[in-house]
Amino acid sequence: TLSSSSAASDVYKRQLLEALMDNPVKINVAAKLLNEKPSVLRQTMKARGVLTSKNLPRHDLVEQGLFQIKTGRYRKGKTGILGDYATTLVTGSGLAFLGSLIEEAKQSHEDRSEL
Numbered sequence: 001t002l003s004s005s006s007a008a009s010d011v012y013k014r015q016l017l018e019a020l021m022d023n024p025v026k027i028n029v030a031a032k033l034l035n036e037k038p039s040v041l042r043q044t045m046k047a048r049g050v051l052t053s054k055n056l057p058r059h060d061l062v063e064q065g066l067f068q069i070k071t072g073r074y075r076k077g078k079t080g081i082l083g084d085y086a087t088t089l090v091t092g093s094g095l096a097f098l099g100s101l102i103e104e105a106k107q108s109h110e111d112r113s114e115l
Contacts, residue, residue: 024068024089034099041098044105057088066094 027045031038045051050061057067068089073082090098 024091027088027090030090030095030098034102036102044102048101056086065091066097
């Protein structure tokens with residue numbers, strides 16, 4: 001039935017959230033867990049000043065343990081030139097933070113649409 005499938009989904013999400021406490025995830029995965037489109041989540045994060053212009057979280061939010069930054073190097077195909085990358089990872093507490101951020105953004109949007 002629909003309710004038992006919904007309950008199973010809730011249990012699955014809870015298990016994922018518990019696993020996140022030790023294993024941060026990329027923004028796309030965080031968006032799926034929050035039932036949001038990745039592009040909308042990124043747009044909200046930028047609009048609220050969470051992400052910088054380079055799509056990296058503010059330093060103070062990293063220090064608070066809400067996000068991590070994974071860095072590395074890669075070699076470009078034919079040229080062999082080395083490049084650097086940085087990826088934003090969301091921690092378990094960061095996921096809760098983003099959930100409240102999304103709710104605030106939706107509430108703010110609803111308040112503006114009532115005017």
